[in-house]
Amino acid sequence: MLEDRAFGYLHRAFxxxxxxxVLIPLGITAVMAFSDDNVIRxxxxxxxxxxxxxxxxxxxxINAAWNSLHIAILTAFMSMVLALPASYALxxxxxxxxxxxxxxxxxxxxxxxxxxxxxxxxxxxxSLFGYDLFGSxxxxxxxxxxxxxxxxxxxLVPTFETLDKSLMEAxxxxxxxxxxxxxxxxxxxxxxxxxxxxxxxxxxSLNEFIMALFLxxxxxxxxxxxxxxxxxxSATPQIAVASFVLAASVFTAVxxxxxxxxxxxxxxx
Amino acid sequence: xxxxxxxxxxxxxxSAALPSIPWLMLPTLVFIVVAFGWPxxxxxxxxxxxxxxxxxxxxxxxxxxxxxxxxxxxxLAVIGRTIYISLVTAVVTVVAAFFFAQYVWxxxxxxxxxxxxxxxxxxxxxxxxxxIGWRMFFPSNGLLSYTLISTGLSDQKVxxxxxxxxxxxxxxxxxxxxxxxxxLSVLNGIDRNLLTASADLGASPLRTFFxxxxxxxxxxxxxxxxQAFVFTMGIYATTNALGPDSLWTMPYEIQLQMLTRxxxxxxxxxxxxxxxxxxxxALVTQWLRHRKAxxxx
Numbered sequence: 286m287l288e289d290r291a292f293g294y295l296h297r298a299f300x301x302x303x304x305x306x307v308l309i310p311l312g313i314t315a316v317m318a319f320s321d322d323n324v325i326r327x328x329x330x331x332x333x334x335x336x337x338x339x340x341x342x343x344x345x346x347i348n349a350a351w352n353s354l355h356i357a358i359l360t361a362f363m364s365m366v367l368a369l370p371a372s373y374a375l376x377x378x379x380x381x382x383x384x385x386x387x388x389x390x391x392x393x394x395x396x397x398x399x400x401x402x403x404x405x406x407x408x409x410x411x412s413l414f415g416y417d418l419f420g421s422x423x424x425x426x427x428x429x430x431x432x433x434x435x436x437x438x439x440x441l442v443p444t445f446e447t448l449d450k451s452l453m454e455a456x457x458x459x460x461x462x463x464x465x466x467x468x469x470x471x472x473x474x475x476x477x478x479x480x481x482x483x484x485x486x487x488x489x490s491l492n493e494f495i496m497a498l499f500l501x502x503x504x505x506x507x508x509x510x511x512x513x514x515x516x517x518x519s520a521t522p523q524i525a526v527a528s529f530v531l532a533a534s535v536f537t538a539v540x541x542x543x544x545x546x547x548x549x550x551x552x553x554x
Numbered sequence: 555x556x557x558x559x560x561x562x563x564x565x566x567x568x569s570a571a572l573p574s575i576p577w578l579m580l581p582t583l584v585f586i587v588v589a590f591g592w593p594x595x596x597x598x599x600x601x602x603x604x605x606x607x608x609x610x611x612x613x614x615x616x617x618x619x620x621x622x623x624x625x626x627x628x629x630l631a632v633i634g635r636t637i638y639i640s641l642v643t644a645v646v647t648v649v650a651a652f653f654f655a656q657y658v659w660x661x662x663x664x665x666x667x668x669x670x671x672x673x674x675x676x677x678x679x680x681x682x683x684x685x686i687g688w689r690m691f692f693p694s695n696g697l698l699s700y701t702l703i704s705t706g707l708s709d710q711k712v713x714x715x716x717x718x719x720x721x722x723x724x725x726x727x728x729x730x731x732x733x734x735x736x737x738l739s740v741l742n743g744i745d746r747n748l749l750t751a752s753a754d755l756g757a758s759p760l761r762t763f764f765x766x767x768x769x770x771x772x773x774x775x776x777x778x779x780x781q782a783f784v785f786t787m788g789i790y791a792t793t794n795a796l797g798p799d800s801l802w803t804m805p806y807e808i809q810l811q812m813l814t815r816x817x818x819x820x821x822x823x824x825x826x827x828x829x830x831x832x833x834x835x836a837l838v839t840q841w842l843r844h845r846k847a848x849x850x851x
Contacts, residue, residue, distance in 0.1 A: 292759045300657040300669075303650060307672050310687020310727070311679070313697055317690055325690055327700035367582045374578035385579065392590050394832060396788020398805045399597070399825040402812050404589065406822070407596035427589045434582070492680035495791065499812070509682045516685065516795060525690065528683040535678050 314532065317525035324520050340526045346511065350530065352422065353491055353507040359426035360490035361483045364433040368482060372441035373467070377450075389438055392431040397495035404428045405499045420502035428496040433486035440485060444478025445471075477546060484542050488535050600822035611818045619823035629807075633827070636787060636803040639721065644782035647726040651733035651778060656767070659741040673738075677731035684727050685795045692720045692796070721797030728792060729785040733778035740774025773843065780839045784832050804828045 321331035340346050371389070375382055392400065404427070409419040418424045448471065456466035472479065494509035501510055508531050515524060601619055603611040623629045658669045676684070691697045694713040702708035714720050744767070752762040768775075790805035804824055811821035 289753070289759055296653065296657055299653050303654045303657075304669075304672055306650075306723075306727075307675050307730075309691055309697075310684050311675065313690045314683065314687050324695075326695035327690075327697050328704075367585055370578035371582035374576070389582065389586065392586075394784055394836065395594075395829065396805055396832075398788065398790060398808050399829060400590075400593070402808065402818075402821055402825065403593035403597040405812075406600055406818060407593035408589070427585075430585070431590055434585075488678060492678075492683075494680065494682050499809075509680050512680075512682045512686065513791060516682075516689070524686060528680075528686045532679055532683050535680075539678065 311532065314525050314528050317522050318529040320522045320525070322522065325522055325525065336522045336526045339523050340530065343523075346508075346527060348504075349506050349508045349511040352501075352505055353509070353531075354534075356422050356425050356429065356497075356507060357487045357490040359422060360429040360433050361487040363426060363430045364437045364486035365479070365483050367430070368434055368437035368441055368486075369479070372438050373445050373471070375438070375442050376445035376448075386438070386442070390435045393435045395431075397432075397493065398499075400428060400431055401496035401499035404496070409500070419500070420505050422505055425497050425500045425505065425507070426490065428500055429490040429493055430486075432493065433489045436485045436489060437482035440482040441475075441478055444475050444482075448474060476549065480542055480545065484538060487538060491531070491535060491538075597822045597825055600818055601826050603819040603822075605817040605819050610816050619819050620827070622820070623823050623827050629824075632802055632804055632807050633831075635801060636805075636828075637831070639718070639725070639793060639797075639801060639803065640783050640786040642718075643722050643725040643729075643786045644779050646722055647730050647733050647782040648737075648775060648779050650726065651730055652737050652771075652775065655734050655737040655741055659738060660746070673734045674731055676727050681728055681789070681791055684724060685792055688720060688724050688727075688796055689715060692717075715796065716798050718797060718801065721793050721801060724792040724796040725786050725789060726782075728789065729782040732781050732785070736778040736781060737771065737774040740771045740777075744770050776839055776843055780836060783835060787828065787832055787835075 316329065317325060318336065319332045319334060320329045321333040321335060322329065375386055378385075404424065405419070408424060408427075411418045452470050452474070453466055456470045457463075461469065492509060494507065494513050497507045497510045498513065501507060506514075508527065512524065512527050512531070600611065602615050602617070604614040604616055604618065606612050623633075654669075654673065658666060658673065661669060689696075692713070692715040693699070694711040696715070698714065699708075699712040702712055703710075748766055748770075749762055752766050753759070757765070788805055790803055790809060793801055793803055794806055805828070808821050808824050808828070811817045811824065
């Protein structure tokens with residue numbers, strides 16, 4: 286019995302340490318972003334929002350933040366356009382399903398650095414309608430979609446699988462064409478899965494910076510790429526502010542989705 | 555008779571209303587072929603090219619790059635270090651993820667939700683933010699050093715930035731959420747009463763752990779281990795920014811050849827070898843798991 290208790294305490298202590306481990310990088314960034322000091326160091330001598338002022342008045346950081354947002358929205362859009370029909374087909378198909386699903390998950394296991402240089406080598410010199418692919422936000426979004434698409438499919442296939450198959454049949458019986466049936470009947474029921482898949486795609490793109498490093502120019506640089514490039518040269522709390530802004534955008538997106546989920550559940554009741 | 559005749563055409567319309575399945579896959583397959591298949595084939599082709607002094611590449615069919623990657627002592631050391639740091643990270647990550655998953659598995663209610671939210675957090679943070687966070691913790695003017703001095707645990711500044719410890723801490727942060735959920739999903743399938751039964755029969759907690767819990771969660775642990783190993787094999791930013799300069803890994807070598815040396819064929823050859831190692835690891839663990847599963851049946 287004594288031994289039981291001892292292990293219980295040990296386990297609890299370990300869990301506390303784990304929680305501390307997860308929270309340290311987050312907490313430290315949030316605190317340092319509000320430091321008034323000129324260099325990153327502890328103890329913090331005073332607090333102010335002046336580094337936020339510097340960040341939001343710096344054209345290059347703001348440009349990078351907008352690039353990130355554009356690329357993340359484009360990635361989420363492309364992933365959904367591709368993942369919705371594919372997941373629906375996978376959920377309803379039987380024959381080639383395991384092979385296809387494995388094929389679609391494959392890019393997730395290829396390191397970002399390898400995907401980045403492959404796409405840069407193979408598609409970097411291509412121009413479409415006189416518009417160079419290299420350095421374009423579109424090419425970065427394509428690379429990010431390679432990771433976002435498998436994630437979206439992993440969320441959407443189980444969502445479509447749990448749907449009642451007779452819904453689509455009933456819509457067909459009542460004369461709805463496939464697309465209309467999909468948008469009016471399937472979409473509303475599967476909305477939670479669809480929103481989570483889109484959110485996953487958006488966050489994946491917003492955070493990714495290795496592929497983007499190989500595919501962007503100074504003009505299309507994303508926020509995490511710029512953070513990575515200024516990691517060693519910048520010693521001021523401004524880098525903590527930029528990192529804070531990036532993490533805060535992700536948590537805002539998750540928070541909004543959560544609020545939407547709460548509201549839509551209440552609406553249904 | 556007329557009623558039946560009406561039903562039959564409308565039935566065939568039903569199958570028309572269900573769009574034919576292969577066509578729905580088409581856009582995704584085209585995308586994967588163009589943005590994934592073609593670049594990887596291009597990479598493979600590039601790895602056989604040659605690198606002229608002052609240029610980027612000239613077309614050739616040579617095995618010289620592979621010979622360099624697989625025989626030169628420097629390159630072998632790079633491959634060895636990559637595997638070593640990935641193994642260490644995978645072991646540490648899986649152990650930490652396992653005990654936290656077990657802790658969460660044994661809780662209930664709103665407490666459990668809080669713990670789950672904490673376990674998801676590392677998945678939501680960019681690798682670069684993780685790096686920046688730990689770079690404010692480990693150096694001599696960072697939080698760790700300050701805490702140790704102000705609590706009297708150390709009388710001088712401590713610097714852990716640029717050590718293997720810092721590298722493993724950072725690398726582990728990146729795959730820990732995935733490992734946690736792989737293990738938790740397996741634990742969720744285990745009847746918690748088994749632990750109570752084992753204790754009632756007089757087994758010590760350690761014995762219950764090793765003879766009941768561990769064998770039952772083997773599958774999840776293996777999956778989590780593979781995940782952590784494969785993820786870490788491909789990372790260079792964290793290793794490079796938190797670890798020592800001597801911890802020079804394959805992904806780092808790839809970006810160096812690509813960006814600094816402008817030697818595309820060599821970058822491609824190292825990438826192909828890296829993918830081969832990752833694929834072999836994934837296939838071997840898959841095979842081991844299937845063999846075990848079939849020998850049990």
